[in-house]
Amino acid sequence: MSRPLAAMAAALMTSTLLISPTATAQSSTSTWCASQDRIAVLGASSETGYGTTGYDPTVADEYDATRYGWVARVARNASAEWDTATDVYAHNGATIADFLPDEPNPGGRHWPTTHNAIDNVEATQPDLILIGGAGANEYVSNVAPATYEAHLRDLVQQLRDARSGVDIILITHPDIQWPDAERPWQDYAAITDQVARDTGSGLVDMRQYIDSPSTTGAAGVWYSDDAHLADAGQASQSSTMWTLLWSAVGGCGTT
Numbered sequence: 001m002s003r004p005l006a007a008m009a010a011a012l013m014t015s016t017l018l019i020s021p022t023a024t025a026q027s028s029t030s031t032w033c034a035s036q037d038r039i040a041v042l043g044a045s046s047e048t049g050y051g052t053t054g055y056d057p058t059v060a061d062e063y064d065a066t067r068y069g070w071v072a073r074v075a076r077n078a079s080a081e082w083d084t085a086t087d088v089y090a091h092n093g094a095t096i097a098d099f100l101p102d103e104p105n106p107g108g109r110h111w112p113t114t115h116n117a118i119d120n121v122e123a124t125q126p127d128l129i130l131i132g133g134a135g136a137n138e139y140v141s142n143v144a145p146a147t148y149e150a151h152l153r154d155l156v157q158q159l160r161d162a163r164s165g166v167d168i169i170l171i172t173h174p175d176i177q178w179p180d181a182e183r184p185w186q187d188y189a190a191i192t193d194q195v196a197r198d199t200g201s202g203l204v205d206m207r208q209y210i211d212s213p214s215t216t217g218a219a220g221v222w223y224s225d226d227a228h229l230a231d232a233g234q235a236s237q238s239s240t241m242w243t244l245l246w247s248a249v250g251g252c253g254t255t
Contacts, residue, residue, distance in 0.1 A: 032128045032167045032245075033252035036082040039075070040089065040121055042099055042114075042155075043132030046173055047071045047090035051228035061092035062113055068231040071132070073238035078245065087124060089117035095137045096151040100158070103151065118155075122162035128245070129159055132171045135188035140178045140227070149191045156199045169202035170195065171241075174210040176227050209240050 041047055048062060049055045049069030056064045065072040071088055078084035089099070091111050097103045098114040121129065138148040156168060172189045189207065196203035210233055213226035221233040229237060 029165060030167055030252070031163075031165060032248060035127045036078065036084050036249060038124055038126040038128075039078060039084055039086045040117075040124070040126040040129045041071050041086060041132060042117055042129065043071075043088075043090040043171075044094040044137050045090075045092040045228060046133035046136060047088065048092055049234075050092055051223035051225075051230050052234050053231055063088040063090050068234050068238075070229075070234040070238035070241060073235070074241050074245070077238075077242050081246065082249070087120065087126065089113050089120065090132070093137060095141070095143065096134070096148065096155050097143075099155050100151060103154075118158050118162050121159055121166075125163050126166065129163070129166055129168045130171060130241075131155070131168065133173050134170045134192045136173045136176075139176075139181055139183070139185050139188045142180070142182045145183065145187050145191055148188060149195065152192065152195050153199065156195065156201060167202070168199070169204055169244075172203065172205040172207060174206045174229070174233070175212040177212070177214065178227065204241065204244065206237055206240070210236055 045051070045061075047070075048059075049064045049066040049072060050061075052066045052068040054064075054066045055069070063071070065075070067073075071086070071090070075084075075086035075088075078086060091098065091113050093109075094111070094114050098109055098111065099117050101115060101118065134152060135148050137143075138145075152170075159168060160166060170192050172192050173185075176185055178185075189205070193203060193205070195201070210221060210229070213222045221230060221236070222228070223230045
């Protein structure tokens with residue numbers, strides 16, 4: 001078991017939040033334990049800050065460090081705690097395919113932010129990579145689950161080729177019910193779970209911590225489209241993620 005991921009699981013008292021790497025899938029040496037110099041975040045609108053107060057529509061659908069955006073909050077905390085730099089490669093509407101340089105994308109969507117992410121990871125050598133909102137845009141755009149799975153496995157492998165042995169955590173978006181979806185969100189979430197197991201990656205399943213938009217008491221958590229988290233929802237996700245990352249460092253050197 002990779003030590004930081006073991007510490008994360010222990011910190012939140014659950015065996016289902018994070019799936020730990022297997023010895024055959026990844027080296028037991030943790031890059032996040034060794035150094036907290038740099039984090040890379042890959043994602044979609046769930047990572048750009050979209051849906052939170054102050055999100056600037058002029059940023060061309062890319063990352064904006066808003067007050068409540070979960071990525072921005074984690075980045076600020078990590079910077080204050082360890083002087084960590086956080087690189088964000090996120091674009092509204094991005095699918096996993098958008099991060100694969102050789103993968104044809106619908107409409108030729110080779111956004112520099114996503115298209116160059118793997119090259120940038122190779123250049124900057126982050127100690128931890130977070131892949132947020134995994135499968136969410138595949139779900140809403142009815143990408144075949146098998147295609148999503150192939151793309152996600154390819155991305156994890158290419159990231160580890162770019163940064164050998166790097167700790168990777170996949171993040172499953174809270175439960176959503178998109179009206180035009182042909183398959184349930186669970187189908188895509190299950191794939192993310194399995195890929196995490198098979199590739200020795202961590203998994204944070206936010207469905208355990210944030211109720212779906214239809215749940216009583218979820219008011220204020222979700223943006224008006226019931227697909228993106230608003231201020232309260234993103235603040236909740238940032239607290240979960242920060243607890244994990246901080247606790248992991250505290251557990252380095254333990255078994």
